[in-house]
Amino acid sequence: MTKFVIVAILALAASLVSAYDPSPLQDFCVAVNYTDSAVFVNGKFCKDAATVTANDFFFSGLNIPGNIAASKLGSSVNLVNVDKLVGLNTLGISLARLDFASYGLNPPHIHPRGTELLVVMEGTLLVGFVTSNPNKLFTKVLNKGDVFVFPVGLIHFQFNIGQTNAVAFASLNSQNPGLITIANTIFGSNPPINLDVLAKAFQLDKNVVDYLQKQF
Known part of the structure; x- marks a missing residue:
């Protein structure tokens, strides 16, 4: 007993x-x-x-392309989570449309609360994720109709390597998966992370770190 x-x-x-x-x-x-x-x-x-x-339980608008022209990275993500579709609450799922200009990038980022399943609708994407220990990269070139999964909490990215725009849809197994974009988080925190910390962590000159912080 x-x-x-x-x-x-x-x-x-x-x-x-x-x-x-x-x-x-x-x-x-x-x-x-x-x-x-x-x-x-x-x-x-x-x-x-x-x-x-x-x-x-209704949301409209994922047929509309994102404004990739306004993005420095040439990409746009329209996430439909519980804040946009209130009926998702407690259902453990969300959806996103991803638009890419030619050579547009959805930069390395993390979803701390959700695994992502991506399907390419148009174009060609180079995608990948990195494991936590050891830091092994799993990467693949995806074409129309291809599917790739990014495990929860791992750094991953999508990059349009084609000459035309690309479109993909992603589902995530959380109503609010969260988003941590690596570069923005590290170099764009408020207040900024100490220069000495970042210079030593990334093995960079302080002037380079200062430059990167100003970009974000």
Whole structure:
């Protein structure tokens, strides 16, 4: 009996530290930003089920290309997460449209709470991710109809190596997967990270670090 109790406690502890969105215990929990509701699930309050409509589960606009001309990197990401589609709350999924100019880049970044599944609709993308230890790169050239998965929490990127624009769609197994763009985070933090820290970490001259911080 003692062994059974110990195993049960360990199983419960393992479930409590899960990094993934919890499974819903109701049909839906449409998110609201006000606190009139007494039900609080997965970071959002639930709308009264009696007032829920079909529009709470609807989003329009992913047919529209992103504004890649306004991006220094030549890419645009339109993420449909729980903040844009309130019906996603507690369902553990989100979706994004990615547009790339020729040689446009979605720079190295992390989704701390979501695995990403990417499908290329148009164009040719060089994609890849790097494992945590050892730092091994897994990379692949994707063409129309190809699919690639980026494991949760790993640094990954997408780069249009074609002469024409590229389009891809990505699904993520979190209603709010989060985004940490490596360069922006390191060199664009507010307040800035100490010059000596970055110079030593990246083995760069302080003038180079200062230049990079000014870019972000």
